[in-house]
Structures are given as structure tokens and as C-alpha cells.
Amino acid sequence: MATDPRQFDVIVLGAGAAGLMCAAVAGQRGRRVALLEHNGQPGRKILISGGGRCNFTNLHCRPEDFLSENPHFAKSALALYEPQHFLELVDRYGIAWHEKTQGQLFCDGSARAILDMLLAECELGRVEIALNAGGIAVERSASGEFCVASSQGEFRAGALVVATGGLSIPKLGATGLGYELARQFGLRVIEPWPALVPLVLGGAEAEWTKLAGVSAEVVAWADGKNGKAQGKVKFREKMLVTHRGLSGPAVLQASSYWRPGEALVLDLAPNSSGLLNALRQPDAHRDSAALRQALREVLPQRLAGHLAEIGAPQGWSNAALEACERRLHRWEFHPVGTEGFEKAEVTAGGVDTAGLQARTMEVRAVPGLFFIGEAVDVTGQLGGFNFQWAWASGVAAGRAC
Ligand SMILES: Cc1cc2nc3c(=O)[nH]c(=O)nc-3n(C[C@H](O)[C@H](O)[C@H](O)COP(=O)(O)OP(=O)(O)OC[C@H]3O[C@@H](n4cnc5c(N)ncnc54)[C@H](O)[C@@H]3O)c2cc1C
Numbered sequence: 001m002a003t004d005p006r007q008f009d010v011i012v013l014g015a016g017a018a019g020l021m022c023a024a025v026a027g028q029r030g031r032r033v034a035l036l037e038h039n040g041q042p043g044r045k046i047l048i049s050g051g052g053r054c055n056f057t058n059l060h061c062r063p064e065d066f067l068s069e070n071p072h073f074a075k076s077a078l079a080l081y082e083p084q085h086f087l088e089l090v091d092r093y094g095i096a097w098h099e100k101t102q103g104q105l106f107c108d109g110s111a112r113a114i115l116d117m118l119l120a121e122c123e124l125g126r127v128e129i130a131l132n133a134g135g136i137a138v139e140r141s142a143s144g145e146f147c148v149a150s151s152q153g154e155f156r157a158g159a160l161v162v163a164t165g166g167l168s169i170p171k172l173g174a175t176g177l178g179y180e181l182a183r184q185f186g187l188r189v190i191e192p193w194p195a196l197v198p199l200v201l202g203g204a205e206a207e208w209t210k211l212a213g214v215s216a217e218v219v220a221w222a223d224g225k226n227g228k229a230q231g232k233v234k235f236r237e238k239m240l241v242t243h244r245g246l247s248g249p250a251v252l253q254a255s256s257y258w259r260p261g262e263a264l265v266l267d268l269a270p271n272s273s274g275l276l277n278a279l280r281q282p283d284a285h286r287d288s289a290a291l292r293q294a295l296r297e298v299l300p301q302r303l304a305g306h307l308a309e310i311g312a313p314q315g316w317s318n319a320a321l322e323a324c325e326r327r328l329h330r331w332e333f334h335p336v337g338t339e340g341f342e343k344a345e346v347t348a349g350g351v352d353t354a355g356l357q358a359r360t361m362e363v364r365a366v367p368g369l370f371f372i373g374e375a376v377d378v379t380g381q382l383g384g385f386n387f388q389w390a391w392a393s394g395v396a397a398g399r400a401c
Helices: 017-028 044-052 075-080 083-092 112-124 177-184 203-211 248-255 288-296 301-310 318-328 385-400
Strands: 010-013 033-036 055-058 097-099 104-107 128-130 137-140 146-150 153-157 159-162 189-195 215-223 235-241 245-247 263-267 331-333 346-351 369-371
Touching: 010 017, 010 146, 010 153, 010 177, 017 033, 017 112, 017 159, 017 385, 033 153, 044 055, 044 112, 055 083, 055 385, 075 385, 083 112, 083 385, 146 159, 159 177, 177 189, 177 346, 203 235, 203 245, 203 301, 215 248, 235 248, 245 248, 248 263, 288 301
Parallel strands: 010 033, 010 159, 033 128, 159 369
Antiparallel strands: 055 104, 097 104, 137 146, 146 153, 189 346, 215 235, 215 263, 235 245, 263 331
16 A cells, blocks of 8 residues: 555545546546545446436436526536537447437446446546545645545545535445535535435325325426425426335426425326316216216326225315316325435435535635535436536536646
């Protein structure tokens, strides 16, 4: 092992998506970069992302696709490094890809190709990767140099980039180190919460879980009564009933905007209006069987049966049928929680962007210190946006550190 301390220009903490990108860009600028990772391998999340095919970007990436206390913060970095830039890199490495839906780009083959590409870029930049670097602790010397102690020895550099991600999926290596370091250097941390996560139903609503496996296209939104305007963002996609509650892309998307105590609202029949018109005819049968039949026209059979059971109108008058139909388009759930960081695809909240420069990710009050990727309070929607943020914020810091 080399003698301590080892001197570099830049130390990057965390060899995930953002850290690898940042290290490669800084290294290729001629900076001497050390990249420290506590896992025994880099990029574990990249490998399992997108069901193993890595949804590496989204062609329609816009700042509106991100959740942050400051919705303007991400604009600058996202504009400096666009999906097209990452795509050029992917093409240069001859990685085959396809657009699945709504601008979501996936590898044709394994996500490993993306990780190998990033590692090759790091090699071009002569980045030194130190794996199994546990027990990381950071101090800043009087001269402003960063000293990083770890189980792989001590590292020193004038610039430190924190790319240790959020709290999602602890078994893949997620820790709160980024937040701890932010607090250590005087930054505010917006309390992190699990996002893109299944929601859990309880009480009488737990009845829904008997429909586990049923899926339907809905419009879903969190009814942000907590006064957050962003809570009204609506998602028209599939929802899936699970053995614990609700999931599927529509619900995962809405979950990022949902906070405990709020309602999750689903339009269960977004493609149809006048669904119960036939029942309102003067000579029509008005009973559960007729209701179930009408619902079956547009909904999966088990879902139609369940709704006919629990949502039947009181009295079967025209007014009651109208109210029943309105409810189908605005069905309120009251989830008792989420499946937590163990199941959350991302972590929302994090390092407050107010303390960071938007073009470089550098901490305003601590020159040479940078925060990038998921550790920062910028959270993308489902569909390749989180990786695009990791690449863009990584490049922004990589060019400046
Ligand atoms: C199952 C799953 C699938 C996903 N699929 C997609 C997808 O297809 N498209 C998409 O855009 N997004 C996807 N995401 C989200 C995406 O993976 C993340 O947003 C992205 O990886 C964040 O990049 P990051 O570099 O900030 O953090 P990470 O990729 O999480 O990297 C952080 C790194 O820091 C290391 N680290 C953490 N703590 C310490 C410590 N104390 N000491 C040393 N090292 C540490 C970690 O081990 C890790 O290697 C998915 C997430 C999950 C969980």
C-alpha cells in the first residue's frame, strides 16, 4: 500500500453514477483524481437499474421533471449537459439502445455496458479508484485542504466532491454520509424521504390487497393538502395492486409527491366519461350486477367486481349514480405509509440547493467542496431522469473541481 497521506487534486466520494462521471471528466481535464467507494465494486445501482437494462436518460428531460425545494436550481446543470451529450458518449462506445416509451432510453443488452463505459472514461482520465474504502471521515485543514481518512488510507486534495447518493436500498451500499458531511460543513439538509416507492394500505383499505396482481391505466396524484403546489402533478400510467398496497409507474410517480397524512387520488377510468349512462336510462336494471357489467367494459374484471362491491351507489337514483361515477374519477386512498428506503428507487430531499452554485455544484461558503447526484435535493421522476441528473451534476462539478 502507498504511504499515507496520498496527495491528489480531487477526491470524489462514491463510485456511483454521478461520482464516476465527475471523476472521469475531472481526470480528463488533467486533474489527479482519487475515487473512493466503500463497496467492493463500483456502480452497483447502475447494474440493477432499469430491470438490468439501465434507463440511462430521457430524451424529453426538462427541469419540470424534477422535484426540489428550488425548482429552478437544476436548470443550469441540465442545460450544460443534455441527454444528447450522454447519448453521443453511448454511441461512441457502440452501445446499442432503444427508446421504450416517452423518450426513455434503455440498453438493448446489459446495464453493465454503461458501467464499463464509465470505467473506461475514468481510465482515460487516469482516475485512481479505491474500493472497499470504509470508515470515511473528512477534515479540512487550516490551508483549506481536504483530508479524507478511510480504511484504505489517508487521501488529501484541494477539492472534494461528495457523490455518495441517498438512502435508497441500503443493501446496495446507501448511507447517509453525504448528509452528514453537508451538516459538518454548515449546509442545511432537507429531511430525506423515500420516493418512487410503493404505498402501503391499511385499515379498511387493506381489503384492496386481495386484488394483488391487478393492473390498470389510471391517472394518479398526491393530494398535496400540505400546500405544496408540486403535489398536484398528475401521472397517467399503469397502477398495480400489490400484496401490501399500491404500486406500478403511476403510483410510484405520485409517491414522490405524497407525504404522510395526505390522500393519494386515482382516476380509475381516465379514458371514459358517461360510464354509467346506460344505468341511468329509465328502463335500465339498477343493481350491483349491472354496475359490475358497466365497469367491466373499461376495467379489469377483478377490479370492476371489487368496485361494484365497495362503491355501489346509495339508492340507485340518477344523482347517486352520478356521484358514484364522479368518485370513480377521483377515488381517494389514505395510505398508511410507504415501503420505505428498502424499496424506494430514489431519495427525495437532501442537501439544500440554496448552499450550492447551480453551474458547478460547489458549496458557496466552502470553496473546493462539491455535492452532486442524488445526495442533492433534486429528484427526478421515473423514466431516466435520475441518471440524467447524476450525469449532468457530475459533469458540472467535474469541469469545475
Ligand atoms: C432498483 C433501482 C433501479 C433504478 N433504475 C433507474 C433507471 O433505470 N433510470 C434512472 O434514471 N434511475 C434509476 N434509478 C435511480 C438511480 O440509480 C440513482 O438516482 C442514481 O444512481 C444516483 O446516482 P448517485 O451517483 O448520486 O448515487 P449512487 O448511484 O447511489 O452512488 C452512490 C455511491 O456512493 C457509495 N457510498 C454510499 N455511502 C458511502 C460511504 N459511506 N462511503 C463510501 N462510499 C459510499 C455507494 O456505495 C454508491 O456506490 C434506480 C434506482 C434503483 C434503486
